[in-house]
Amino acid sequence: MRRAKETSNTGFFQQQPELKNQYYDDVSLQRVIKLFLPSSLLEQVEPEIAQLGHDVLSPQIFDWVTDAERNLPYLRGNGRDAFGKPRSELVVTEGWKRLQDFGFEKGMVASNYDTDYGQYTRLVQFTRCHLWEASCANTLCPAAMQDGAARLLQRHLSAPDSSVSPTQRRVLQNAYDHLTSREPGKAWTSGQWMTERTGGSDVSQTETIATYDPYHSTAPAPLANAQEDIPLGPWSISGFKWFSSATDSHMTILLARTGPAKGVSAFFAPMRRHVPSSSSSSSPPATTELNGITIQRLKSKFGTQSLPTAELQLTNTRGWLIGAEGKGIHEISTILNITRVHSTVSSLGYLGRSLGVAKAFARVREIGAGRGTRLPLHQHPLHMRTLANITVDYHAMMLLAFYTLHILGLDEHPPSPSQSTITKTLTPPAHLLPPLLRVLSSLHKAYISETAVPLVFACMEALGGVGYLLNAESEPINLARIFRDACVGAIWEGTTDVLSGDTLRALKHPAAGRDSLDALDWVVTAALSSASPIATAGVERIREEWRRLKARIETETHEALLPEARDVVFRVAEVLMAALFVVDVRARPGAEAERMCLRYLAKRGFVDGGEAGGGSSARDGLEMDRAIVYGPGKGEGAGERAGSRL
Known part of the structure; x- marks a missing residue:
């Protein structure tokens, strides 16, 4: 019987991948x-x-x-x-x-x-x-x-500060209550306005000017919010912000100069202000307008297109000084420590989802295997080795990111008496927490947001031509959108070069640099002291590489190291990830975890390649790769904990 001719509506259609929880x-x-x-x-x-x-x-x-x-x-x-x-x-x-x-x-x-x-x-x-x-x-x-x-x-409200008036404390408390609300009608987002045309990431070049201009006591202060009786601030701020995300936010923290010799200061400003009605009491309720802010234009971007990002002209924008004059960079660093972690987790969230889509596709896609046979992608040795290699890098970066979160949590809360053995092992003495967080705050984003981009692309490539399409009609597998959005991770909140230079500056600081190096030294030593036997071959090489890096940072000048800052910082990150990998294997041993660790150590030069092979045969190698990608016993797709399916 002659086979029916294929048409646009008949013939073979690829089964839709089922993205799991x-x-x-x-x-x-x-x-x-x-x-x-x-x-x-x-x-x-x-x-x-x-x-x-x-x-x-x-x-x-x-x-x-x-x-x-x-x-x-x-x-x-x-x-x-x-x-x-x-x-x-x-x-x-x-x-x-x-x-x-x-x-x-x-x-x-x-x-x-x-x-x-x-x-x-x-x-x-x-x-x-x-x-x-x-x-x-x-x-x-x-x-x-x-x-x-x-x-x-929160930091300012919890610290007794006689320089903050009762009125300003009430204003900041009101903003904090909105920022931490779960109610859609009450919750606020915030802008973070630093970037200007003069300096980009170099906020020392800020040209925005803030002038102390309080309202006369005989006249009522204009209000940001009439219902909550929240006054606008006594500072008048004018300037131009070149790249401002969260344009639809309810407030912002921004940088401005208060005088030629006073440096850059931080300010809180509401986005909108109350406009009193001039009509009778029977008129419609009063409206609001932007608080001296003009949206010059919206940016047209390669990715993150749904996010409104704008150029903003500020003219007599009213706000409140946060902290002391001239200490704006110190104040904004509190925000950057948080937003950079968000950026890193964002990059890993994109990569984790991309891997999830690639795994789902490999479960349902078949390819020709010669002699008229077809082979599911999850049984193809080369394809699974590719996904396994992506998974190994992803896991190393997850360890670094979550260790940074562990340190951030310790910076905000005292250590719990019920810490597990592993978290106790990785918890430094209290005096090393601030310098460790200082160096990690730039290092983790510099490495992870940069490295994640080609890995997201590799997952997109794993879907073949369909991966390159903007699959809005099948949004769960739209990796082209995810790739475009992931690219920004290496750019905003400090480019990779900016953050590499910042990490080097922390390590070479005349006063605090020694503490940062000691903190990193403590982490590497503590992690390797609890190394898994499976990684013994790499432990001494990790130690040797750290000693070499540490000596180089100690002995070479900042000027000599700066051209190599990216390489130095990336290598420090790889030492940390290698050390965390061997801790992870000891905590939860298993054949696939051990193989992942050895492969990572081999890829980064901490063990010889022969020690990290896939197995004694090609079949052993495939099964090991499938266990790395899907988890032990899950490669066939049978008996898996399904969770949620689309």
């Missing part, structure tokens, strides 16, 4: 949370986090993503009214708003402030962010600045 399906996520979270706490939080992993894959979420990507933010009337008068009215899509409301309700930021898991609070929060990132259409970007601003205000 990543809380269960992401082998690396499972390992790191079990490494850093006590089992009693994990049992407590797991049901809610697992449900989140299900919810972020719902058809409704992806419909909102498609809407946010297709209907991009714009300025009504291109920034003018019908008669040409400037009018900065930003319009965002309903999909963006609904995704932002989902993030509020799920407490993506608030959970760090309204729950108390002690030192583990950040780890729990960012586990949830990791699952949400690739489904949120970039709403976690303003959430990151919301988190950083909340932490900054």
Whole structure:
């Protein structure tokens, strides 16, 4: 019988990949949370986090993503009214708003402030962010600045400071309450306005000027919010901000100069101000307008297109000074410590989702294997080796990111008396926490956000031609969108070069550099003292490489090291990841974990390549690769804990 001719509507159609609940399906996520979270706490939080992993894959979420990507933010009337008068009215899509409301309700930021898991609070929060990132259409970007601003205000509100007036304390408390709310109608996001045309990441070149100009006591102060009786600040701020994300935020923390000799200062400013009605009491309620802010234009970007990013003109924007004059960079560093962690987790969230899609595709896609036979991709040795190699790098970076979160949690909370043996092993003395966080705050993002981009691309490539398509009609597998958005991780919150230079500056600081080196030395020594026997061959090589790096940082000048800063910082990161890998294997041994560790050590030159082979035969190698990618016994797709499917 003659075979029917294939048409556009008949013949072979590829089975749709089924994306699984990543809380269960992401082998690396499972390992790191079990490494850093006590089992009693994990049992407590797991049901809610697992449900989140299900919810972020719902058809409704992806419909909102498609809407946010297709209907991009714009300025009504291109920034003018019908008669040409400037009018900065930003319009965002309903999909963006609904995704932002989902993030509020799920407490993506608030959970760090309204729950108390002690030192583990950040780890729990960012586990949830990791699952949400690739489904949120970039709403976690303003959430990151919301988190950083909340932490900054929390620090000022908790410290007795006679320089803060009762009125300003009430203003900051009001803002903090909004920033940490889970109610969509009440919760605020925040901007973080630093970048100007003169300096880019070099905020020392800030040209925005703030002038102390309090209102006369005989006249009522204008209000930011009439219902809550919140006054605008006594500082008048004017200037131009070149690259400002979260343009639809409710407030901002920004940098401005208060005088030629006073340096850069930090300010809190509401985005909008109350406009009193001049009509009778029967008139419609009073409206609001932007607080001396004009949206000059929205940026057109390669990725993160759903996120409104703008150039802003500030003219008599009213705000409140945060901290002391001239200490703006110190104040903004509190926010950067948080937003850079968000950027790193964002990069890993994109990579984790990309791997999830590539794994799902390999379960259902068949390819020709010669002599008329076909072979599922998850049984193809080369394809599985590629995915296994991506998984090894992903897991190493997950270890570094979650260790940074462990240190951030310790910086914000005292150590728990119920720490696991592993977290005790990796918890430095209290005096080393600040210098360790100082160096990690730039190092983790410099390495991870840069390295994740080609790995996300490799996952996109693993889908072949369909991976290159903007699959809005099949949004769960739209890796082209994820790749475009992932690229920004290596650029915002400091490019890789900027952060590498910043890490080097921390290590070479005349006063604090010694402490930062001692802190890193403590981590490497502590981690390798508990090394797994399987990694014994690499332990001494890791120690030797760290001693070499440490000696180089100690003896060479900052000027001599600066051209090589990226290589030096990346190598420090690889030493840390290698050390954390051997801790991970000791904590939860297993054939696939041991093989992952050895492969990573071989790839980074800590063991010879022959010690990290795939097995005694090609079949052993395939089975090992499948165990690395899918978890032990899960490569066939049978008997897996399915979790949520689309």
